[in-house]
Amino acid sequence: MDVVFDNLDLFLRGIRTTVSLTLTSYVVAFVIGMVVASFRVSPVPPLRLVGSFYVNTVRNTPLAVLMVLFFFALPDVGILYSAYISAIIVLSAYTGSFIAETIRAGINSVAKGQAEAARALGLTYPQVLRIVILPQALRAVIAPLGSIFIALIKNSALANLISVTELSGTAERLINDTAQPIPLFIAAALAYLVLTIPSGILLGRIERRFAIKR
Amino acid sequence: MRRHRWLAVAFVVLSMTAAACGDSDDDSTVGGGQSTATTVSKPAFAAGTTMANLQAKGKLVIGTKFNQLGSGLKNPTNGQLEGFDIEIGKLIGVGIFGGTVDSLGSKVEFKEAVSAVREAVIQSGDVDLVIATYTINTARKTQVDFAGPYIVDGQDIMVKTDNTTIKTIADLNGKKVCTGEGSTTPANLTAKQVNADLTLFKTYPECAEALRQGRVEAVVTDRGILVGLVDASSRGFKLVGVNVSEEPLGIGLKKGDDAFRAFLNDRLDAIIASGEWKAAYEKTLGKLGLPTPTAPKPDRYAGTGTATTLAATTTVPPSTTTTR
Amino acid sequence: MNDTILADELGPRGRRRVFIGSIIASILVLAVIAIAIKRFNDNGQFAEEKWRPLTQWSVLKFYLGGLGNTLKAAGAAMVIALIVGGLVALARLARTAPVRWLATLYVEFFRGMALYLLILFCWLGLPRLGVRLDVYWYLVIGLSVYNSAILAEVFRAGILSLDRGQSDAASALGMRYWQAMGLVIVPQAVRRMLPAIISQLVTLLKDTSLGVLIFYEELLRRARLSAEFFHNPVMSVALVAIFYITVNYALSVFATRLEARQRRRYKAGSIKVTGLEQLAVVGAQAESSIT
Structure with missing residues (x-):
């Protein structure tokens, strides 16, 4: 295990990159998800079309393909960002499509009478969505949103494909430098469990706290 | 109705496997090429050596670059590998299996090995050799051994x-x-x-x-x-x-296999003497406008020796992280 | 797909607003498309030499070879992951405690792991442990192990979602535990979780693109090699994206239809599906379909 302790600073930097990629991307993805979900349930047909086009294309493309496309191909049409920013944009866009679908499922789970009642009270469409539907919908989908967060922690490893060295990438580089794969893999695996398992427990708590009692 | 659904699932899975079986063009093995090489009779090696094992197995796996024009490239217009490193690899293959470059067939298999993983794939045994614009230096010698240099680049x-x-x-x-x-x-x-x-x-x-x-x-x-x-x-x-x-470029191999390294150096000497080395250069890197350099002399440095290999693998190699 | 949540018919003012909104939205969408086309044109992306390689049979064959490799890896990993996942799910419900613990450990460990790291381990770690295989198998093993852990959870959720009366009835008929499992419980559970299983298999298909990281020549790796040769990354990678979108979209539509039909059937039948249970399924799917 010496090889791990000797390179602890590199490991910690890798973990920090994983965490910052995950947190930043999740916040951005959440905003994207909210907007796209509202598009998908909007009464305006073109917005619905845009929403479903976004979800169906981004969600069905492998994250690795999106990474490569954004970082190595899109500069050819003048879209050029640093590796770290690119990783955040791609992770957010990808995760956002899943969040959008989850929120939409939550919206559909809110009883129709709620929207009808709100409309009867004279609320406009955006008001209905913002004040009545979304708060209930979000509470209902806390569990899947949490799963998506945990998936994002793991997905952030793909940032390595575009030269952002996070946790997995740190392990990869150290393996080649030191030729000791086994301790390095164990350390990286433990680091992932340290990140994912407490997140899971925390999310379970949040879920129970906000659970809808029926 | 129920039956149909199962059929649909089965169909999806089956069609995937079926489509997969139709794929035959992608073995990265040696094929084609002009017959410029001389025929070598099947060499005999002492039992237990790496050369004998490879000959018996009928397969030599070489890690190389797949996207470097001139040195190692998998050409998407025909799926063939071409380049100086590829040629050297084939010539090494002839030294092990005998025959000519053209008769090697699938005995020499090339795998993609990018810069960052060359030590790792040698040590893991994923490949037998790495010929991939691989610079010989002391930091790397702590992890792998090098035959050659087969060319000195800058x-x-x-x-x-x-x-x-x-x-x-x-x-x-x-x-x-x-x-x-x-x-x-x-x-x-x-x-x-x-x-x-x-x-x-x-x-x-x-x-x-x-x-x-x-x-x-x-x-x-x-x-x-x-x-x-x-x-x-x-x-x-x-x-x-x-x-x-x-940059003296060498052939990377597992650390401590001195007999294999000596064989590779002998083979390099042989292909340099026979002119095959020069021909290989001229039809690859030479075509890109580089003048043919003088062939280097393989550096037969003293190794750790096969006898001490076991001891060497148990000691922890020093971390080279800071030096790179 | 009936997405709109506006339950009531729109009045004349509402209809007018939607109409105006539609026009504005359409103009914006068209503007974005126009800008994209202009960008492509300004950067010379419509130049013939960028597209010509993709019309040559020899190059297409190179891509098809990559596609074959992708499907070969995905097919094998699907079969192995389904089998192993099923076994692990049964082990998690076994009556012997140590078996349960082991299965739980397996699931929790591999589910919490980044697939990237797992595949990397198969490639650089397994040989160190004496397992020397073709790079194809490293990818297949990595995909299988990871997905079997997730599928095990899907199977387990399916089994647990069944009414207890099912297994009670089976044992009342004199069936042994394994008989009841094999004849009564598992078939129902699998049918019920089929949409979730399919969406996980879609994910698996997408994840074969992680083969690039160990230089397995699947579709994306071949597209990269081709793009580097012809300097047309936009077209090459877009081609790969279009393939995945088409296949996965078709499979997702299939899964959604299946789900809708099942929901109808269960509503009509004797099994009650409450709102919360449906959400649990949504949750399981959301989890399983993103990795």
Whole structure:
């Protein structure tokens, strides 16, 4: 295990990159998800079309393909960002499509009478969505949103494909430098469990706290 | 109805497996090529040596680059591998299996091995040899052994054709420079007291794309790699023409296998003497405008010896992280 | 797909607003498309030499070879992951405690792991442990192990979602535990979780693109090699994206239809599906379909 302790600073930097990629991307993805979900349930047909086009294309493309496309191909049409920013944009866009679908499922789970009642009270469409539907919908989908967060922690490893060295990438580089794969893999695996398992427990708590009692 | 659904699922899975079976063009083995090589009768090796084992197994796996024009390239227009490293690999194969370069068939298999994983794939046993523009140096010798050098290359700087600001090595200071992950370039630049903003990619064409797209201002690596990139850029790139460092390129093999290393060095001597080395160079890197260099003399350094191999693997090699 | 949540018919003012909104939105969408086309044109992306390689049979064959490799890896990993996942799910419900613990450990460990790291381990770690295989198998093993852990959870959720009366009835008929499992419980559970299983298999297909990281020549790796050769990354990678979108979209539509039909059937039948249970399924799917 010496090889791990000797390179602890590199490991910690890798973990920090994983965490910052995950947190930043999740916040951005959440905003994207909210907007796209509202598009998908909007009464305006073109917005619905845009929403479903976004979800169906981004969600069905492998994250690795999106990474490569954004970082190595899109500069050819003048879209050029640093590796770290690119990783955040791609992770957010990808995760956002899943969040959008989850929120939409939550919206559909809110009883129709709620929207009808709100409309009867004279609320406009955006008001209905913002004040009545979304708060209930979000509470209902806390569990899947949490799963998506945990998936994002793991997905952030793909940032390595575009030269952002996070946790997995740190392990990869150290393996080649030191030729000791086994301790390095164990350390990286433990680091992932340290990140994912407490997140899971925390999310379970949040879920129970906000659970809808029926 | 229920039945149909199952059929549909079964169909999806089956069609995938079926489609997979139809694929036959992608074995990265040796094929084609002109018959320039001399015939070698099947050599005999002492039992227990790596050469004997490989001969018995009928397969030699070589890690190489798949996207470096001139040295190692998998050509998407025909799926064939071409380049100087490939030629050397085939000639080594002839030394083990006998026959000619053309008769090797699937006995020599090439696997993609990018800069960053060359030590790892040798040590893991994933490949038997690495011939992949692989610089011999002391840091790497702590992990793997090298036969050769089979050629001595030097590092140069590649910039866009219209670049006028980078003329010397010192001009790289503070500039965005791209090179391969796990290459010798960072150490070379440090040795020249150059402090550049380094971007590391896994392969060099990625560096070339980054240069073309303006992500970096210069690419620093072996001239043999750069000429391929310049050639492929249709006059978009040029070499600055400085010598950043000398790069003796060797054949990487598992550490401690001195008998195999001695065999490889003998084989290199043989192909240099027979002219096959020169022919291989001329039909690959030579075509990119590089003059044929004088063939190097393999460096038969004293090894750790097979007897001490077991002891060597149990001791912890020093971490080279800080030196690269 | 009836997405809109506006339950009531729109009045004349509402209809007018929607109409105006539609026009504005359409103009914006068209503007974005126009800008994209202009960007492509300004950057010379419509130049013939960028597209010509993709019309040559020899190059297409190179891509098809990559596609074959992708499907070969995905097919094998699907079969192995389904089998192993099923076994692990049964082990998690076994009556022997140590078996349960082991299965739980397996699931929790591999589910919490980044697939990237797992595949990397197969490639650089397994040989060190004496397992030397073709790079194809490293990818297949990595994909299988990871997905079997997730599928095990999907199977388990399916089994647990069944009414207890099912297994009670089976044992009342004199069936042994394994008989009840094999004849009564598992078939129902699998049918019920089929949409979730399919969406996980879609994910698996997408994840074969992680083969690039160990330089397995699947579709994306071949597209990269081709793009580097012809300097047309936009077209090459877009081609790969279009393939995945088409296949996965078709499979997702299939899964959604299946789900809708099942929901109808269960509503009509004797099994009650409450709102919360449906959400649990949504949750399981959301989890399983993103990795």
